[in-house]
Amino acid sequence: MRIIEYITFDDVVIVPRKAPVDPQYVVLESNITRNHRISVPILSSPMDTVTEQDLAIEMSRLGGVGVVHRNMSKSEQADMIRSVKNASPDFKYLFNTININELDKSNLRSDKPLIITSDDTPTGVYVPTNILSPALIEKIDLVLRLLRTGLVKPSLDNNGKLLVGAAISPFDSKRAEALEKAGADFLVTDIAHLHNIEALSALGKLAKKVSIDIVAGNVGTREAALDILTTVENVSGLRIGISSGSICSTGVVAGASVPTLTAVMNAREALEELGLFGRIPIIADGGIRGPGEAAKAIVAGASAVMSGRLFAGTDEASSLLVRVGGKLYKTYRGMASAGAMKRRHAADRYSRPSKQLEEGVEGLVPYEGPLVKVMSRMFFGLQASLGYAGASRIEEAWNGILARVSPLGAKEINPHDLVK
Ligand code: XMP
Numbered sequence: 306m307r308i309i310e311y312i313t314f315d316d317v318v319i320v321p322r323k324a325p326v327d328p329q330y331v332v333l334e335s336n337i338t339r340n341h342r343i344s345v346p347i348l349s350s351p352m353d354t355v356t357e358q359d360l361a362i363e364m365s366r367l368g369g370v371g372v373v374h375r376n377m378s379k380s381e382q383a384d385m386i387r388s389v390k391n392a393s394p395d396f397k398y399l400f401n402t403i404n405i406n407e408l409d410k411s412n413l414r415s416d417k418p419l420i421i422t423s424d425d426t427p428t429g430v431y432v433p434t435n436i437l438s439p440a441l442i443e444k445i446d447l448v449l450r451l452l453r454t455g456l457v458k459p460s461l462d463n464n465g466k467l468l469v470g471a472a473i474s475p476f477d478s479k480r481a482e483a484l485e486k487a488g489a490d491f492l493v494t495d496i497a498h499l500h501n502i503e504a505l506s507a508l509g510k511l512a513k514k515v516s517i518d519i520v521a522g523n524v525g526t527r528e529a530a531l532d533i534l535t536t537v538e539n540v541s542g543l544r545i546g547i548s549s550g551s552i553c554s555t556g557v558v559a560g561a562s563v564p565t566l567t568a569v570m571n572a573r574e575a576l577e578e579l580g581l582f583g584r585i586p587i588i589a590d591g592g593i594r595g596p597g598e599a600a601k602a603i604v605a606g607a608s609a610v611m612s613g614r615l616f617a618g619t620d621e622a623s624s625l626l627v628r629v630g631g632k633l634y635k636t637y638r639g640m641a642s643a644g645a646m647k648r649r650h651a652a653d654r655y656s657r658p659s660k661q662l663e664e665g666v667e668g669l670v671p672y673e674g675p676l677v678k679v680m681s682r683m684f685f686g687l688q689a690s691l692g693y694a695g696a697s698r699i700e701e702a703w704n705g706i707l708a709r710v711s712p713l714g715a716k717e718i719n720p721h722d723l724v725k
Pocket of ligand 1: 350351352497547548549550551552556590591592593611612613614615638640641642664665666
């Protein structure tokens with residue numbers, strides 16, 4: 306018997322290399338599927354305390370993209386996709402934008418803050434026209450700061466509508482067809498272990514019935530990635546990582562796991578073997594706590610990252626806001642937790658009760674405020690990280706280097722020796 310070694314995010318650091326540009330000019334545009342490219346390479350997980358229409362709409366407006374969960378009937382999920390498609394792709398709900406030359410013709414008694422644009426400041430200057438709450442002022446400031454970079458653009462389809470993904474089971478081609486009809490831009494398989502003969506064969510059949518992109522996962526080994534790519538036609542992306550998520554317990558209860566960083570390296574190896582690396586995006590899923598992990602995943606070969614934990618605490622997430630001991634939290638649970646599985650079987654009597662084992666937990670995360678706060682932290686943090694990696698764009702970051710740190714080194718890179 307051979308024991309192999311896995312590497313996790315905390316085992317490595319990015320080796321600093323000569324930056325080709327100042328971090329503020331680092332472009333984060335990346336492919337999330339073969340056919341869809343977005344300006345901030347981040348997807349929100351299909352989880353019932355994370356991505357429903359509100360989060361999916363705001364994710365896309367802020368340059369990322371949301372994947373609507375499947376813990377509901379297919380018609381409810383299709384309705385959510387339609388709501389995203391019908392939403393305004395800009396921030397008109399937050400403020401009105403007027404060009405300075407149009408100012409005298411406009412009605413300044415706007416019920417919303419006005420953003421006045423000119424040739425010098427195309428993304429505008431903000432003029433409050435009524436009394437705004439400090440929270441709203443902060444949100445508007447953050448949105449404008451992101452838009453002013455000129456590098457964050459809403460993620461749109463060919464018709465100028467917001468981009469959106471939808472989760473499916475590989476066994477449910479009827480749902481996949483309904484979601485395609487509702488306007489989903491891509492489908493993401495949502496199964497803990499796609500490397501299963503039955504699941505792969507079902508996905509192969511499903512893939513022939515729809516024409517939109519399919520992101521397949523989750524898998525973590527080179528063999529699994531090779532099997533998907535050679536048995537399922539037209540796979541447009543790989544969802545990579547097994548049991549690194551903050552609410553995952555698969556690694557404990559089932560004793561199986563491939564940490565996200567190792568899983569990305571394995572998938573890269575498979576894609577390189579087939580000459581497909583760079584053409585089929587790797588989405589690193591699970592264990593992303595901030596820009597540091599996201600950047601390490603990208604250097605390892607990911608085109609984008611997927612997270613539930615980062616977004617569960619935001620206003621737009623479908624989690625519940627609760628107050629405990631005077632502090633605000635939001636609920637967050639694994640999709641294989643007892644509560645989520647109960648809801649799935651109640652919502653969809655055709656769902657496959659393939660496993661009775663709970664492989665996820667339920668808990669609380671601190672309340673974060675609006676999504677734009679988290680997306681700003683990720684965007685500016687990723688720009689800085691890629692600068693350290695010696696890259697001006699995602700594809701260049703794949704030439705970056707990761708170095709293994711000793712346990713003492715890992716301790717040293719965290720803030721230390723402070724009284725408080
Ligand atoms: P984070 O770290 O963002 O990870 O919380 C989110 C990812 O975790 C996966 N996921 C699960 N994995 N049991 C698991 O083992 C679960 O109940 C579960 N629910 C979600 C999923 O890949 C998600 O994107």
